[in-house]
Amino acid sequence: MKVIVAVKRVVDYNVKIRVKADKTGVELSNVKMSMNPFDEIGVEEAVRLKEAGVASEVVAVSIGPAQAQETIRTALAMGADRGILIKTDEEVQPLAVAKLLKAVVEAEAPQIVILGKQAIDDDSNQTGQMLAALLGWAQGTFASKVALGDGKATVTREVDGGLQTVELKLPAVVTTDLRLNEPRYASLPNIMKAKKKPIDEKTPADLGVDIAPRLKTLKVEEPPKRQAGRKVASVEELVQALKNEAGVI
């Protein structure tokens, strides 16, 4: 069974992001970039399926600039077999990503596509769902457990009230939540071996997909600064403040 994992290059989770002076987006120059943490969980899950003998091949796909190749290499060092880079310097929004992935899926015919539930840069939480809809496949989002059986997948989902278990007919789309697994770190020997694994390069035009943005960003602003706290003299004053000023009780 073939597995496709989508991997996105994003600003590293440790970086304190800064909004650009012209408010068109966040500062990306000279900023450390890494694989989206939810995608690392996806790669880990795929590699575990391969190690368990369930998956036969793991293909890592990334969409983005030339440097996204480095993100694919990370997936290869973790254990993916080969990569596909869909190269573009344009902005790609979730719908465009879903359409591009659909084209890849049609060419590759995997049984399962694993994505992060969201990317930590735009937090859209849309791509997996859109991809499943475009393909007409079943979807198991926010997965904290995935078990593959004969022609089906049992996915435990993290929902507001607790856990929900769904059974999906394969092929299916799965998006990962934080508790699905703890991704491994690639060893140096595997980093070196990954240099020799193939990465296929394509463009959105090759796949016949129009990636023109459908959404327009008007303005990006810093979140409001937290106000300093204030000391109150008594419980009564606290209750009054919560009631009348904060309006929370």
Added chain:
Amino acid sequence: MTLEFGVGPFYREEHRAFQASMRRFVEREIMPHVEAWDEAGEFPRDLYRRAAEVGLLGLGFPEEHGGVPGDLFHAIVAAQELARAGAGGLSASLQSHTIGCPPIARLGSADLKARVLGPVLRGEKISALAITEPGGGSDVASLRTTARREGDHYVVNGAKTFITSGMRADFYTVAVRTGGEGMGGVSLLLIERDRPGFTRTLLKKMGWWASDTASLHFDDCHVPVANLIGEENAGFRAIMLNFNGERIGMAASCNGMARAAYEEALAWARERRTFGRALVQHQVIRHKLVDMAMRIGATQAYLEQTAWRVMQGENPIADICMLKNQATQTMAFVASEAVQILGGSGFMRGPKSERIYREVKVNAIGGGAEEIMKELASRHLGW
């Protein structure tokens, strides 16, 4: 953030990937326990195996013996990521094979390589280097431990001291006198821990507590001639060759330690308030932090430039010596200022800076003391 290591023209994709792995390795396997290990004076042997798995132990050793190809910049990345934990004793013992094993990899017989390198690089056995003696460490050519040839054995007598991994090592690369006076009579011998006549005593020290530093005693200890590393009486050059790699590694580590202390002090200075303002808003403190960052930045540039020259096939001994001093002096300055910025808390056990402050001197003395480095540099500069 200024002073992000691992960026710039010398680092390629594979260095960055290894850096990311090392960061996770250190954050998951070392950081949560490092304080307890240092206080306990020991860390679990199992850590060697984990370090082998991530590729740390094999780095730079031949592939046929379980090594992993990698260059000096991988080594710099490894040393500096380990230094983020701010526990030099752990780094030193975990990597004592980086001084114990290169002579074997470079000069050892096929049999020695097979016996030693495989198990050590897999993290199953520990390797140590024993040069320094109670009678002196700087003056290597005057060492007094003797190995007298008797048939197919050497009979070793004498003592070594301040040996990293000295208690726990399985394989000791020991400098012995097989010939006459001076540098021309020195050989390297592999001595296994269980040879009769070989005993060890643990030493207590100012810092590097997680490391088992020991004195070694050899009393008519019989060692097979087959354990000779390289040629008889040709050990001095091997020891000197070893120092280049060790010193670059120490420089990388010291600057990493300096950065760990600087980052801790900066975070503290942002949080801590005195006289109505954050410490970092007092000009005196802000300027201290600038002086710290400046020295770390300069040391990193010198480190990377020197490493690059070595990779191009040069042997810039004077610069390696000066680099080591630049790094130990940076660490000394930054650790002292970091403790100062932390105030009374910096004198308490707990912050990295306090520990790093106690690790300054071992770096300024070990692996070639600062005075010796200056002397060697000036000679190589032709003065």
